[in-house]
Amino acid sequence: MNLDPGFIWTALRSLLQAVPTTLAITAVSSLCGLLLGTVTALLRIYRVPLLGQASSAYVTFIRGTPMLTHLLLIYFGLPLLIDGPLAGAGLPVRSAMIPMIGFAYIAFSITAGAYLSEVVRAGIQAVDRGQMEAGLAVGMTTGQALRRIVLPQAMAASVPNLSNSVIGMLHASSLAFTVSVVDINAQAQIVASTNWRYFEAYLAAAILYWGMTLALERLAALVERRISLYNRGGVSS
Structure with missing residues (x-):
């Protein structure tokens, strides 16, 4: 079988319709994971x-098991956990009402939370303890000092690791097709099934993922540069 460059372009255009789904999974799981990871790190x-x-225990378990396993545990386990209690309470809500992408949101957010907790924890521990003591000395509570002094510095120091985690979640979102979510990976499979041009379709998917990864890397570099200018007292344009 010969390579068909024309079909790569055709597949690429078809895959663009699945980009919003992939970006939504990445954004939701990264943001929810960052919130969960911050709370976990502080605890x-x-x-x-x-x-x-x-x-x-949560961090150890999640980091010690594959992401696909988390997705399947949520997909098959969530109905067992919520349908019985909801039925017992007389509520008409059931797990079947959750859209398939909802299972991906939940599973990937839980996974991201464990990994990002280590990123946040390292960032917090990189901030000099004197910063917290200074906040307490001027009358702040521990929560206020964390929110206004420690966490902003910790997040700034963690930008490279945070960006790597977001890129990791972008790539991991390709697992969502296992629960019937039509992301880029699933769309590539659908496109390829029309004429068995699987290599061209997945090559188009790889090009899309590569492009989005480069965009995220550029965005992270821009954020790092602005933070560096701010820390040096410069003025960013």
């Missing part, structure tokens, strides 16, 4: 009784 750093140990 571990401050060793909150019970919650700190539970957070450590």
Whole structure:
């Protein structure tokens, strides 16, 4: 079988319709994961009784198991967890009402939360302890000092690792096709099934993923540059 360059272009145009789904999965899982990861990191750093140990167990379990397993556990396990209690409570809501992409949102957010908690924890620990002490010295509470002083510096220091995690979630979103979500990967399979040009279709998908990855890398570099200028007291244009 010969390579068909024309079909690569045809497949590429068809795959563009699945880009919003892929970006939505990446954005939702990264943002929710960052929120979950920040809470998890704080619980571990401050060793909150019970919650700190539970957070450590959560991070260990998620980091020790494949992302596809998380997705399948949510897909098959969530109905078992919520349908019975909801039926017992007389509520008409069922797991079948959750759109397929909802399972991907939940599973990937949980996964991202575990990995991003390590990024946030490293960022917080990189901030000098004197910063917290200075905040407390001027009358701030621990929460205020964290929110206004420590976390902004921690996030700024974590930009490279955060961007790598977002890119990782972009690539991991390709697993969503296993629960019937039509992302770029699934769309490539659909396009290829029309004439068995699987190599060309997946090559087009690879080009799309590569392009989005380059865009994210450029965006991260821009953020890093602006933060660097701000830290040096410069004025960004």
